[in-house]
């Protein structure tokens with residue numbers, strides 16, 4: 001990193017960094033039209049980044065006290081159950097989503113938290129808002145490269161990549177490709193803790209979803 005700091009010049013005036021909520025900030029800022037968006041949203045794996053990066057948030061002075069940490073936590077993509085979120089109000093996220101939710105509800109007695117079905121719904125509602133926001137500031141033939149991983153709850157695989165593919169299609173994006181980046185192995189301990197003991201762990205994957213502006 002030290003070498004990069006000296007060899008890669010970052011003093012160009014064309015670089016800008018904004019700290020915004022990705023669901024609303026894109027539209028609010030009326031950014032110039034983009035050609036390529038490379039992004040990796042939170043995965044649907046119940047990680048609360050404001051918890052994981054708590055020391056960095058305080059050290060970097062992004063938050064000063066408990067209440068500002070709480071306020072930031074409430075702005076995170078709804079990919080975890082550590083917050084009592086506002087409930088999602090939509091669920092038209094395509095056939096793959098609907099099939100998965102039927103299976104999740106059927107296995108609900110094995111979920112480690114009863115709020116997981118609501119979290120999954122809210123997660124895809126947030127991703128829908130991000131894709132719709134990006135659509136509104138995309139240039140002609142703009143692309144999105146979105147890296148994401150699949151998840152599993154109560155032994156049911158949630159094919160996050162294909163569900164996002166369908167959501168993009170419904171929001172003005174052409175689905176160009178869903179490519180496998182790597183297969184993920186869930187550690188036994190994590191699997192048992194988060195998905196209920198004794199349930200079989202489906203093989204998960206990390207994928208890249210590529211969209212082009214339709």
Ligand SMILES: C[S@@+](CC[C@H](N)C(=O)[O-])C[C@H]1O[C@@H](n2cnc3c(N)ncnc32)[C@H](O)[C@@H]1O
Pocket residue numbers: 020021022023039040041042043049050075076077
């Ligand atoms: C899978 S990580 C990607 C990290 C990034 N690619 C990197 O290399 O640092 C997802 C990131 O999304 C951030 N995040 C969560 N909710 C967000 C929101 N509403 N708006 C913008 N970023 C958010 C998390 O803090 C986390 O850093």
